[in-house]
Amino acid sequence: MGQSLAEKILQRHTNDPVEGPGQIVRCRVSLALANDITAPLAIKSLRAMGVSRVFDPERVVLVCDHFTPNKDIDSAEQVKVVRDFARQFGIVHYYEGGDVGVEHALLPELGLVGPGDVVVGADSHTCTYGGLGAFATGLGSTDVAAAMALGETWFKVPETIRVDLVGTVAPYVSAKDFILEVIGRIGVAGALYKALEFGGPVVDAMSVEGRMTMANMAIEAGGKAGLFAADATTLAYTAAHGRTQDAPIVPDADAAYAQRLRVDVTGMSPRVACPHLPENVKPVEEVSGIPVDQVVIGSCTNGRIEDLRVAAAVLRGRKVARGVRLIVLPASPKAYRLALNEGLLEVFLDAGAVVGPPTCGPCLGGHMGILAGGERCLATTNRNFRGRMGSLESEVYLASPAVAAATAVAGTIIHPAQVAG
Amino acid sequence: MRFEGKAHVVGDHIDTDAIIPARFLVTADPGELGKNCMEGLTPGWVRRVSPGDVLVAGENFGCGSSREHAPLAILGAGIPVVLAKSFARIFYRNGFNMGLVLLEMGDAIDRLGDGNALVVDVAQGVVENRTTGETFQVRPVPGFMMEMLEAGGLVQYVRRRLGGAA
Numbered sequence: 001m002g003q004s005l006a007e008k009i010l011q012r013h014t015n016d017p018v019e020g021p022g023q024i025v026r027c028r029v030s031l032a033l034a035n036d037i038t039a040p041l042a043i044k045s046l047r048a049m050g051v052s053r054v055f056d057p058e059r060v061v062l063v064c065d066h067f068t069p070n071k072d073i074d075s076a077e078q079v080k081v082v083r084d085f086a087r088q089f090g091i092v093h094y095y096e097g098g099d100v101g102v103e104h105a106l107l108p109e110l111g112l113v114g115p116g117d118v119v120v121g122a123d124s125h126t127c128t129y130g131g132l133g134a135f136a137t138g139l140g141s142t143d144v145a146a147a148m149a150l151g152e153t154w155f156k157v158p159e160t161i162r163v164d165l166v167g168t169v170a171p172y173v174s175a176k177d178f179i180l181e182v183i184g185r186i187g188v189a190g191a192l193y194k195a196l197e198f199g200g201p202v203v204d205a206m207s208v209e210g211r212m213t214m215a216n217m218a219i220e221a222g223g224k225a226g227l228f229a230a231d232a233t234t235l236a237y238t239a240a241h242g243r244t245q246d247a248p249i250v251p252d253a254d255a256a257y258a259q260r261l262r263v264d265v266t267g268m269s270p271r272v273a274c275p276h277l278p279e280n281v282k283p284v285e286e287v288s289g290i291p292v293d294q295v296v297i298g299s300c301t302n303g304r305i306e307d308l309r310v311a312a313a314v315l316r317g318r319k320v321a322r323g324v325r326l327i328v329l330p331a332s333p334k335a336y337r338l339a340l341n342e343g344l345l346e347v348f349l350d351a352g353a354v355v356g357p358p359t360c361g362p363c364l365g366g367h368m369g370i371l372a373g374g375e376r377c378l379a380t381t382n383r384n385f386r387g388r389m390g391s392l393e394s395e396v397y398l399a400s401p402a403v404a405a406a407t408a409v410a411g412t413i414i415h416p417a418q419v420a421g
Numbered sequence: 422m423r424f425e426g427k428a429h430v431v432g433d434h435i436d437t438d439a440i441i442p443a444r445f446l447v448t449a450d451p452g453e454l455g456k457n458c459m460e461g462l463t464p465g466w467v468r469r470v471s472p473g474d475v476l477v478a479g480e481n482f483g484c485g486s487s488r489e490h491a492p493l494a495i496l497g498a499g500i501p502v503v504l505a506k507s508f509a510r511i512f513y514r515n516g517f518n519m520g521l522v523l524l525e526m527g528d529a530i531d532r533l534g535d536g537n538a539l540v541v542d543v544a545q546g547v548v549e550n551r552t553t554g555e556t557f558q559v560r561p562v563p564g565f566m567m568e569m570l571e572a573g574g575l576v577q578y579v580r581r582r583l584g585g586a587a
């Protein structure tokens with residue numbers, strides 16, 4: 001029997017033969033990642049473990065992106081702990097200030113992740129790197145601390161749900177809509193303990209950024225990883241980001257899957273996930289007309305340059321509706337600079353948007369866009385749990401950058417074609 | 422390992438934002454986090470908990486963020502064990518790493534009511550509902566995880582591996 005992508009990648013990182021789902025394997029990790037919320041706990045655990053060095057100072061990455069620029073004294077103290085640790089342990093890839101980006105947008109741009117890697121991160125959206133053909137998964141701080149110390153961790157080999165995307169993609173429909181559709185079909189626990197492996201002609205034609213958007217939300221279906229084969233498109237992307245040694249990686253044709261899902265996207269319209277779970281997915285037409293107070297474009301899901309281009313195309317020459325706050329946060333310094341050079345920031349400012357620095361802030365209700373009671377936000381982020389972005393009495397709708405930009409202009413949730421034609 | 426306490430029942434898909442909202446993630450102290458346990462579900466929820474009580478949850482408990490602050494908040498609130506229909510994957514690992522006992526009960530979870538007096542025997546994999554007189558055999562904790570719990574969690578395990586004092 002052949003191997004799924006998950007099995008194939010894990011096999012490269014363990015000396016044990018990977019025989020199939022349920023088996024526990026020890027794997028060497030390519031990279032261990034933590035952020036300003038989770039690193040302090042990892043550092044505490046490392047010290048309690050009696051650790052005085054990490055397995056490889058070049059393969060531990062610390063990104064202070066959640067509460068930065070620091071929102072208060074406590075978060076400043078927390079980041080200081082991470083900064084001091086990075087200095088003491090000689091961590092090469094420590095990011096804050098002007099070189100910081102939202103971690104999962106930042107690492108691929110820095111060429112730190114590639115096909116066939118095993119990446120563990122103390123952040124649930126670490127699964128984003130599956131878009132590059134990496135087995136990447138979120139773990140807690142102490143698990144990541146152990147990986148930082150030992151250079152390895154253990155995994156239960158997951159079963160895989162294979163999702164094939166086929167058909168013809170309509171205008172204004174993109175990766176975010178596809179992943180919302182999948183989560184809507186299988187539910188927030190639909191891939192619990194399992195890997196999601198995506199393929200099919202629609203995926204083959206999709207950009208790496210789009211694939212990362214989909215992999216990013218595998219966790220919203222409970223998934224352990226969201227995986228894409230590394231093809232010529234992937235290798236072109238990683239080579240452009242300084243990785244010239246990467247090789248293709250694809251699942252075996254006779255791999256065993258726990259479940260197969262075929263999604264024909266022909267005729268599909270943009271999708272919106274309604275409060276308070278990412279599985280409450282509806283076609284945009286069904287929620288059209290719902291007024292919003294705030295729109296957020298950014299995050300590790302949809303704050304990359306491709307997303308900013310889509311949003312700007314809808315916003316160009318238009319104004320944000322009166323009474324609506326549009327917050328645009330490019331997810332990385334590179335996305336920010338490209339947006340500047342391409343004139344996108346001007347489009348956002350002309351439309352009346354607040355353009356902020358790369359930060360995870362509003363996505364998790366941290367800062368820079370907290371909702372008051374009774375307020376409603378449509379965001380390109382990944383989670384709409386109750387109270388996620390602020391008050392327990394607020395609401396978050398999830399959608400693509402195109403829907404977000406159109407909604408900001410209309411002041412109500414709307415199909416982008418109705419705004420931009 | 423044996424626990425006795427009162428059941429506090431919560432629903433399906435209780436996410437990490439419900440267990441400990443992001444605004445409280447400026448500390449890693451379990452006692453501090455415990456004061457705000459379940460604050461995203463019901464403000465003031467923790468005030469009904471007595472040390473040793475048992476959290477009883479539905480499907481996919483702990484979904485969402487990787488924040489280890491979630492099991493720490495539960496432990497900090499004085500709750501040593503969570504019974505659920507099922508757990509989200511990252512939370513499941515985190516729980517054991519932090520020394521929080523997690524037992525999956527499947528549909529039998531529906532037989533436990535809020536306020537019921539429970540006895541949980543982890544080694545035997547038995548949950549007794551003293552209020553109704555029912556006893557349930559639950560999926561036992563895998564040997565690997567049990568060893569880690571008994572060692573005091575992942576920190577102690579790694580310490581030993583690296584040759585430090587236990």
